[in-house]
Amino acid sequence: MSYTDVHGSQYRLVPFVITILIGSFSDMLNQTVLGVAQPTLMKYFSIGASDIQWLTTGFLLASALMIPITVWLTNRFNTKRLFIASQIMFLLGTLACFYADNFSILLLGRIIQALGSGVAAPLSMTMLFSAFPPEKQGQAMGLLGIVFGLAPAIGPTFSGWAIDALNWRAIFGIVIPISILTILASFIFIKDVAEQHNSKLDFISVILSTLGFGGILYGFSVVGNKGWTSIDFIAAVVAGLFLTILFILRQLRIENPLMDVRIFKEHNFTVGTIIGSIVMIAMIGFEIVLPMYLQIVLGLSAIQAGLSLLAGALTMAFTSPIAGIALDKFGGKRLIIFGMAIVTLGTIPFGFLTSHSSIVYIIVLYAVRNFGMALALMPSGSVAFSALTPKVFADGSALNNVARQVAASIGTAILVSVFSNTTSALSPAKQLLKIDPMSYKKEIFNALLSGYHVAFLLASLATMIAFFISFQVRNNRQKEELKHDSSSTNH
Incomplete structure (x- = not known):
């Protein structure tokens, strides 16, 4: 089967897809690659948990802020050049992280990485959906699901190995040649x-989306330091919500909106996006908290903590393409319901782990949980896109991704802050350290364990909500309409 681009030139689909997947893998890997590295980086830079969180939250924040403008970039510029530019930006950020000699430079490098990743993530989804015919778009999401599932999940394993075998800089150093390879392959494939x-960029919309989304994300990011009742948190979130509402209202009024929010009228797009966003809260935040539990409570090394999560990562990778094929045959509703049921049942037990929990038990539990993730995460995205026509793929991709990124940032901030606040509230008075050091150490340990319990149970609540929402999915893929709309660009 021959495929042609918008200029009528034929191209091979397989290397095209592989190049996109490799680029997406590098981008997604960086969302959780620093989870296992947090204790090492905290010690190296002499900073606390709330500060180190910015390496993840800041990345997600900057990435999310780039997504809205990606719609205009995709509609305005050659997608090949745009993809290459995003990968170059990501490479520059990775180089900055690799050579960073202080925390500020490391954080700056992460933000530069995110600027490239923020464009690449929705762009990759748009390009894959534009290339695949409607009846095979489940397979497209399955392939992308390998990356979206494997990369964040394998991040802790990769990070743990790099730190124990080399040093924390290797986390970024090993990614550099992969990024260079992706850029070179992009020029060819x-x-x-x-x-x-030629749509006109509405600068007011850009400002409103940046300040609106940024305010919300910033507010949740400072919770760990400032607390839930702080003026910083309340003011940032309230202002962010207000500006986001203004942004939405403006998109409904202007002729060329930055993002066509009207597509939320499509039932499956809205439901699929909500489910995907809630799953991201449970997944990304979970990937940050679990490695900390494995190292601090169970006393595992960085590489041991990473390897403990490897089985779950591989489970998700192997399940995603199978889920994509099943999606094309059976529709998304049953898959998502079944997947979310497994995720929920697999997450709840984490809230009852102890300092003596078997590592084998945790590995199996995590693998089962990720099996459910694979059945729910990418099908929810495919269900969302099945309601759209190719004309609004870029808008749908951006809205879906910004929702997931915002959810991931908020989820990470909430889980980490809940852990920190619970631990702090239950920690003993420092005077006990002088009176009875052993009792002080025991109470601190119990406070940490309670913090993890609350964080894990909160993640369980999120997955439970997504499970009930999944019953609202409709199996009403408009295949014939999509075939007609996409036939001129794919074959």
Whole structure:
């Protein structure tokens, strides 16, 4: 089967897809790659848990802020050049992280990485959906699901090995040649597959989306330091919500919106996006908290903590393409319901782990949980896109991704802050350290364990909510309409 780009030139689909997946893998890997590295980085830079959280939250924040403008970039510029530019930006950020000699430079490098990743994530989804025919879009999401599932899940394993075998800089150093390879392959295999049109950039919308989304994300990011009742948190979130509402209202009024929010009228797009966002809260935040539990409570090394999560990562990787094929045959509703049921049942037991919990038990539990994730995460995205026509793929991709990124940032901030606040509230008075050091150490340990319990149970609550929402999915893929709309660009 021959495939042609928007200029009529033929291209090979397999290397095109592989190049996109490799680029997406590098981008997604960096969302959780620092989870296992947190204790090492905290010691190296002499900073606390609330500060180190910014390496993850800041990355997600900057990435999310780039997503809205990606719609205009995708509609305005050649997708091949845009993909290459995003990968170059990511490479520059990775180089900055690799050579960082203080925490500020490391954080700056993470933000630069995120600027590239924020464009690449929705762009990759748009390019894959534009290249695949409607009846095979489940397979497209299954392939992307390998990356979206494997990369964040394998991050702790990779990070743990790099730290124990080399040092923390290797986390970024090993990614550098992969990024260079992706850029070189992009010049050869990536093609321009999305139609462009000369739409005018609405700067007011850009400002409103940046300040609105940024305010919300910043507010949740400072919770760990400032607390839930602080003026910083309340003011940032209230202002962010207000500006986001203004942004939405403006998109409904102007002729060329930055993001076409009207697509939320499509039932499955809205439901699929909500489910995917809630799953991201449970997944990304969980990937940050669990490695900390394994190292601090169970006393595992960085590499041991990473390897403990490897089985779950591989489970998700192998399940994702199978889920994509099943999705095309049976529809998304049953898959998502079944997947979310497994995720919920697999997450709840983490809230009852102890300092003596078997590592084998945790590995199996995590693998089962990730099996459910694979059945729910990418199908929820495919269900969302099945309601759209190719004309609004870029808008749908951006809205879906910004929702997931915002959810991931908020989820990470909430889980980490809940852990920190619970631990702090239950910690003994420092005077006990002088009177009875052994009792002080025991109470501190119990406070830490309670903090993890609350964080894990909160993640369980999120997955439970997504499970009930999944019953609202409709199996009503408009395949014939999509075939007609996409036939001119794919074959």
